[in-house]
Amino acid sequence: MRQWLLDLERRHGRQALSEKTRRVVLVSFVVLLGLVMLRGFQVQGDEYSWRPVLAFALPLLLFLPSIIGKRPRGHAWLAFVSLLYIAQGVMFAAATGQFLRGALEIAAAAALFVGSLGYARFGPQKAPR
Known part of the structure; x- marks a missing residue:
């Protein structure tokens, strides 16, 4: 795995990989935040409160x-x-009638996971002391 990452860095360059993973993080973060906030608004029902939204999005x-x-x-x-x-x-996808919403949340969170780890690996590094 380490060799594969080094080959990937050699082929594309650290700067290009850093920019690509950053874009993935930004897009997936916004999509996941939107899905989570939408679910928070739907949980509260008829009353208006920001508590469920904050609990999911915080x-x-x-x-x-x-x-x-x-x-x-x-x-x-x-x-x-x-x-x-x-x-x-996964829990929402297993619930009755919530498969699409759960699958979208899984896809956005998985993209955020991969993008965040990629940025942690290829992002700007501190100079050694």
């Missing part, structure tokens, strides 16, 4: 400074948190 929103600041360590932690959304998507 774990993602906490990583917004890391995404904006282009910090590879924050992206690595975001990859771990996206696994929770994959598990949640």
